[in-house]
Amino acid sequence: MTLLSHNVFWFQGVPFETDRPGDPCIEIMESLISLYRRIGPDVLCLQEVQRQDVFDEVARRAGYDGHYTEGSTLRPYGGAMLWRKGRVVETSTQGDGTQRVWQIARCGFLTVCNVHLPSSRQLGAQRAAAQRVVEMGRATRATPDIVMGDLNEPPDGEVDRLLAEAGYADAALHTGQASRPSSLGGGRGDRIFVHSSHLDGLSEYGTLDSEDLKNDSGGKVSLSDHLPLWIRMEC
Secondary structure, three states, X not given: OXXXXXXXXXXXXXXXXXXXOOOOOHHXXXXXXXXXXXHXXXXXXEEEEOOHHHHHHHHHHHOEEEEEEOOOOOOOOEEEEEEEOOOOEEEEEOOOOOOOEXXXXXXXXXXXXXXXXXXXXXXXXXXHHHHHHHHHHHHOOOOOOEXXXXXXXXXXXXXXXXHHHOOEEEHHHHOOOOOOOOEOOOOOOEEEEEEHHHHHHXXXXXXXXXXXXEOOOOOOOEOXXXXXXXXXXXX
């Protein structure tokens, strides 16, 4: 099973300076879907999907079923989980007190958590750091097998420590690819964690490069400010 995570930046492309997105750019959306098809994911976890109708359009164009969750406090920071048609999937989402979004779905033999944790942009550095730990603790209370998304925190921070104590391993670190960035800026704030009970099934970790997301139309230089990352899991 291949699982892919990507912060789609509201399908606006780079540059985009605000956190108040309007309608998506369909050309950006189509280009990203084409990139995803190269990887062939069974499950897609997307962050920064601004509305239900945008999710519906992505699902239609990609040919997947799925589930959308609006951002809790910051509504445009919605999350989307998509999976190949015909899979039997159970879903659950965050409760009150979440700034952005987390979602959980049972996809085949794996339970997957899609998460987007707070940044310092709205809360400031200290409050955001504390809130990230609170929200990740809630998201992983039921011990999903895979946790993936935009953590808005560098590796080895408090969120990583919480996950390590709960039995999770950083997939990039485990496969010797921790030097590969997950954003245009060169950082690795987007990560994938695999619970120790499934770590033997982790067969591959990968990310696309910034070159893959280059764009030369509409005044945009990149399809997103984040890079898609994925894992392949064996039963």
